[in-house]
Amino acid sequence: MENSIAWIFIFPLFGSVACAILGISNRKICYPIAVLSMAGSLWAGIETLRQVLSVNDHTVSYLFGGWTLDAYPRGVGIEFHADILGILITLVVLGVGLLVSLYSKLPVEEETPGKEPLFYTLFLLQVTGLAGICLTGDAFNLYVLIEVAALTGYGLIAIGSNRAAAATFNYLILGTIGASLYLLGVGYIYIKTGTLNMVGIHDIIVAEGLADSATMQVAFVLVGVGILIKMAFFPFHAWLPNAYSNAPTTTSCLLAPVVTKVMIYVMIRMVLSVFGVEFSFESTLWTDVLPWLVVVAIVCAAVMALAQREIKRMLSYLIVAEVGYMVGGVWIYNYYGLIGSIFHVISDACMTLCLFLGAGLILRKAKTTHFDGLRGLFTKMPLTMTGFFIGGFSIIGLPPTCGFFSKWYLITGGMVSQRWEYMIVLMFSTMVMVVLFFRMIERIHLAVSESGENLGHGHGDLGLTDQQTRFDEGPLSMLIPLLLASAVVLVVGIYNQEVVSLIEVFLSDFNLPRGEGIK
Amino acid sequence: MKLLSYIPVLVVGVLLLYAAKDFPEWGSPDAPASKSPVSSHFIANTGVDTEVPNMVTAVLADYRGFDTMFETVVVFIAGMAVLAILKNSGRKKLVKREFEVDAEPDLIVTNTVRLLVPVIQIFAFYVLAHGHVSPGGGFQGGVLMGASFILVALSWDLETALIRFPLNWTTILGGLGIFLYAGIGLLSMFLGGEFLDYSELANIFPVSREMARYHAMLGVEIGVGLTVTAIMFSLYANLSTEGRLQRGL
Amino acid sequence: MFEDGTIINELLIERLNYFIYVVLLLIGLHAMIAKKNLIKKLIGMSIFQTAIILFYVSIGVKEGSTIPVYLPEHDPHGSHSVPSDTNETSHFDHGPVILDSSLVKGYANPLPHVLMLTAIVVGVATLGLALALCQRIYQGYGTIEEDELLAKMESREIRSKTLSVQIPKDQKLPKKDELKKEKSRSVSKSKTLSASKPKPKGKK
Numbered sequence: 001m002e003n004s005i006a007w008i009f010i011f012p013l014f015g016s017v018a019c020a021i022l023g024i025s026n027r028k029i030c031y032p033i034a035v036l037s038m039a040g041s042l043w044a045g046i047e048t049l050r051q052v053l054s055v056n057d058h059t060v061s062y063l064f065g066g067w068t069l070d071a072y073p074r075g076v077g078i079e080f081h082a083d084i085l086g087i088l089i090t091l092v093v094l095g096v097g098l099l100v101s102l103y104s105k106l107p108v109e110e111e112t113p114g115k116e117p118l119f120y121t122l123f124l125l126q127v128t129g130l131a132g133i134c135l136t137g138d139a140f141n142l143y144v145l146i147e148v149a150a151l152t153g154y155g156l157i158a159i160g161s162n163r164a165a166a167a168t169f170n171y172l173i174l175g176t177i178g179a180s181l182y183l184l185g186v187g188y189i190y191i192k193t194g195t196l197n198m199v200g201i202h203d204i205i206v207a208e209g210l211a212d213s214a215t216m217q218v219a220f221v222l223v224g225v226g227i228l229i230k231m232a233f234f235p236f237h238a239w240l241p242n243a244y245s246n247a248p249t250t251t252s253c254l255l256a257p258v259v260t261k262v263m264i265y266v267m268i269r270m271v272l273s274v275f276g277v278e279f280s281f282e283s284t285l286w287t288d289v290l291p292w293l294v295v296v297a298i299v300c301a302a303v304m305a306l307a308q309r310e311i312k313r314m315l316s317y318l319i320v321a322e323v324g325y326m327v328g329g330v331w332i333y334n335y336y337g338l339i340g341s342i343f344h345v346i347s348d349a350c351m352t353l354c355l356f357l358g359a360g361l362i363l364r365k366a367k368t369t370h371f372d373g374l375r376g377l378f379t380k381m382p383l384t385m386t387g388f389f390i391g392g393f394s395i396i397g398l399p400p401t402c403g404f405f406s407k408w409y410l411i412t413g414g415m416v417s418q419r420w421e422y423m424i425v426l427m428f429s430t431m432v433m434v435v436l437f438f439r440m441i442e443r444i445h446l447a448v449s450e451s452g453e454n455l456g457h458g459h460g461d462l463g464l465t466d467q468q469t470r471f472d473e474g475p476l477s478m479l480i481p482l483l484l485a486s487a488v489v490l491v492v493g494i495y496n497q498e499v500v501s502l503i504e505v506f507l508s509d510f511n512l513p514r515g516e517g518i519k
Numbered sequence: 520m521k522l523l524s525y526i527p528v529l530v531v532g533v534l535l536l537y538a539a540k541d542f543p544e545w546g547s548p549d550a551p552a553s554k555s556p557v558s559s560h561f562i563a564n565t566g567v568d569t570e571v572p573n574m575v576t577a578v579l580a581d582y583r584g585f586d587t588m589f590e591t592v593v594v595f596i597a598g599m600a601v602l603a604i605l606k607n608s609g610r611k612k613l614v615k616r617e618f619e620v621d622a623e624p625d626l627i628v629t630n631t632v633r634l635l636v637p638v639i640q641i642f643a644f645y646v647l648a649h650g651h652v653s654p655g656g657g658f659q660g661g662v663l664m665g666a667s668f669i670l671v672a673l674s675w676d677l678e679t680a681l682i683r684f685p686l687n688w689t690t691i692l693g694g695l696g697i698f699l700y701a702g703i704g705l706l707s708m709f710l711g712g713e714f715l716d717y718s719e720l721a722n723i724f725p726v727s728r729e730m731a732r733y734h735a736m737l738g739v740e741i742g743v744g745l746t747v748t749a750i751m752f753s754l755y756a757n758l759s760t761e762g763r764l765q766r767g768l
Numbered sequence: 769m770f771e772d773g774t775i776i777n778e779l780l781i782e783r784l785n786y787f788i789y790v791v792l793l794l795i796g797l798h799a800m801i802a803k804k805n806l807i808k809k810l811i812g813m814s815i816f817q818t819a820i821i822l823f824y825v826s827i828g829v830k831e832g833s834t835i836p837v838y839l840p841e842h843d844p845h846g847s848h849s850v851p852s853d854t855n856e857t858s859h860f861d862h863g864p865v866i867l868d869s870s871l872v873k874g875y876a877n878p879l880p881h882v883l884m885l886t887a888i889v890v891g892v893a894t895l896g897l898a899l900a901l902c903q904r905i906y907q908g909y910g911t912i913e914e915d916e917l918l919a920k921m922e923s924r925e926i927r928s929k930t931l932s933v934q935i936p937k938d939q940k941l942p943k944k945d946e947l948k949k950e951k952s953r954s955v956s957k958s959k960t961l962s963a964s965k966p967k968p969k970g971k972k
Binding site: 158165177 | 793887893900
């Protein structure tokens with residue numbers, strides 16, 4: 001379909017308006033509206049992917065307002081620019097959106113009673129903003145969409161408890177600094193190039209040799225730092241753990257998998273398509289400094305995660321570590337590192353989704369996500385725990401989950417660029433994650449509490465009553481999305497070659513070092 | 520710790536000043552931003568493309584109409600999010616403040632406002648409708664309109680204003696504004712163009728393609744105005760009472 | 769000090785706007801990072817965003833140009849806005865034309881203004897949301913000073929943690945009571961605090 005790219009955001013946009021208006025008289029109607037509009041949007045996304053794959057240069061550009069490229073100069077109207085990378089990440093966002101909207105029925109009703117219409121309005125607009133970020137081809141439009149995603153995010157987190165509101169305030173301040181720095185960077189680009197269209201900016205940078213101009217270099221720093229703040233890269237990560245661990249279940253399920261990943265996508269897009277490979281990697285400042293920052297980031301985040309005794313908080317620190325992986329994969333600067341980075345964006349979204357959906361179910365049944373509440377959960381809710389640990393094994397990087405393959409490419413990238421510190425730190429954090437998840441399994445099976453006290457009475461006894469270990473799975477509306485998500489983790493892992501070949505098609509346009517000399 | 524916070528500030532400052540000396544000459548017509556084909560196209564061709572004399576309106580509502588749609592969405596989000604954050608959050612019971620006195624609304628104030636509000640509202644319509652020709656448009660008109668309701672709330676009390684503009688209506692109007700904006704875009708898509716390609720509306724209205732853009736822009740601005748009016752008032756009502764919607768300032 | 773070509777001369781005389789915007793931006797940034805009061809942080813945020821707006825508007829400056837609204841002689845609708853006392857209406861009676869490049873120099877660049885309209889609206893929306901968050905925080909913790917807030921959150925966290933560990937799952941009630949008690953205590957404390965300090969909320 002010709003306009004499928006527009007339908008991607010038309011569905012959730014109109015859906016959110018419908019939720020806001022119809023939700024006043026009937027709250028029950030919001031859930032079906034949200035699920036339907038997410039499904040429609042996903043359908044449009046798949047349709048667009050087909051369209052992208054069917055054209056020769058694998059890009060589809062859509063000009064809003066009919067300001068076509070043949071009749072008007074580029075940059076007059078706003079362009080949506082879908083290439084393989086963009087549409088892949090969009091599909092990830094929409095898929096996560098659909099699964100979480102399916103999942104959301106009970107948690108939203110229970111955690112934010114009376115606010116369902118507001119919740120779903122913000123939820124759908126969040127997805128609209130994130131999907132728009134992946135597709136837009138206009139630097140300023142990107143800022144507006146980042147703010148759409150950010151403001152809905154603040155609302156969705158703070159809709160819960162007072163503690164969440166306090167955490168959101170920090171998120172808001174840091175998020176605004178990040179977005180404003182990005183806006184300032186766009187201004188610096190605009191003052192030198194006179195256009196806001198991403199393709200146009202790249203053409204002018206190449207044509208006029210702006211790589212040496214101080215303005216452009218500062219613009220690069222501003223845009224880069226702005227995005228790093230938004231993606232919670234290590235020194236700027238302070239907002240993330242508090243915000244995500246205090247948010248309502250559905251919110252953290254939606255935000256944790258996609259928001260940071262979408263910002264990493266923005267970084268890749270800026271580096272590759274806007275500033276260009278030559279510009280971005282020419283100065284050794286970034287390629288030297290950032291990987292070392294990544295090392296510090298991953299170590300710190302992993303150690304912090306080790307110190308947590310609460311699942312959601314631990315997962316939040318894991319996200320910070322994962323962000324370090326992906327940033328490192330980009331800035332070690334080679335072909336395999338980038339493949340690993342992009343693949344990891346996709347697989348990390350799937351496995352984080354798995355983990356957070358699982359954590360939501362555990363929270364619902366066990367009433368706590370503290371490690372001490374986990375005893376005996378494998379007998380009580382085996383399906384949930386299976387789904388949860390598929391996500392966990394993927395984060396560790398066990399084959400055949402998708403996490404293994406993306407980590408494989410990242411390590412290959414580190415080897416090709418001879419970035420031993422990056423490789424070592426990847427191994428280190430893998431080991432930390434092994435400890436994290438196997439410690440959880442231990443907590444589930446052993447009768448020892450966190451303080452070392454033995455609660456059981458001998459072999460195999462967990463110190464629980466029969467009632468507490470009885471089979472008691474979570475509701476199907478929450479269980480099915482979790483199982484689907486864990487299935488996706490496995491499927492993406494098994495069919496990793498298909499995904500990688502798509503990414504390779506995208507990267508073949510760029511001149512990246514492949515390290516043939518070393519092999 | 521206090522000193523530590525100066526470090527990022529200083530780094531940013533040095534960085535920005537370092538770039539400032541590389542900027543094109545101040546006010547020069549030959550600066551890239553002023554000379555670029557995009558900017559020249561806006562200035563030279565707005566009249567031909569859309570027949571709107573005010574280029575800012577044309578760029579805002581038509582050339583970069585997609586941006587403006589999401590800008591309206593941002594306003595709507597703010598309204599919804601504030602409602603979400605403050606609804607049912609705090610103590611239901613009103614705590615009487617230390618300096619509060621029970622008094623009837625002041626006679627002079629209320630009668631002045633009685634006179635002022637219609638003028639403000641008419642002026643809001645003027646600003647909205649005249650945005651094509653002079654500075655103005657949906658946002659400005661909407662803010663003025665919202666301000667007239669806020670004035671009522673200030674001079675009487677919030678309940679009086681809420682009788683005239685109930686809070687549910689702000690949500691409905693805010694949603695309708697976006698619906699109108701995106702609906703015009705969707706309609707032009709159904710008529711064969713791209714999303715927001717207003718010129719396709721000439722197929723169903725008896726006007727030229729350029730004038731179709733002109734009139735659709737007015738429709739879009741009305742949508743923006745509706746949303747901004749509603750959300751401005753809703754923001755005031757919620758923020759002035761911590762979401763209780765009683766008494767107000 | 770002010771000879772041609774020196775950086776100071778360039779910044780202070782030729783490009784004063786760019787200098788001022790940097791200063792404003794730094795003031796805002798410092799307030800956002802270093803101030804302890806949440807409202808002061810928000811004031812800093814507003815200054816920060818205003819500085820960026822000043823920067824963008826400075827890009828749009830073009831010497832010898834007028835505002836980006838067509839003058840009567842270029843108006844697409846011809847006589848539309850001609851003053852009535854001149855009798856030259858017929859002279860201006862024309863359809864829309866493409867302006868040639870010498871006339872293009874006479875109008876300021878509309879794009880930065882449009883962008884800033886968007887940025888202003890985004891700024892207002894963010895500010896509104898942030899104020900709502902402040903009110904929510906004040907309701908919950910009775911303070912909007914960051915250090916007091918952190919201390920309160922920490923003490924509550926420790927309390928709830930010890931409670932959730934010691935009390936079996938089916939006996940949740942005492943925890944809620946405890947929290948309520950704590951809440952009322954914190955409220956009363958904030959009252960005594962606010963008697964000595966002016967309350968940060970605007971008041972008639």
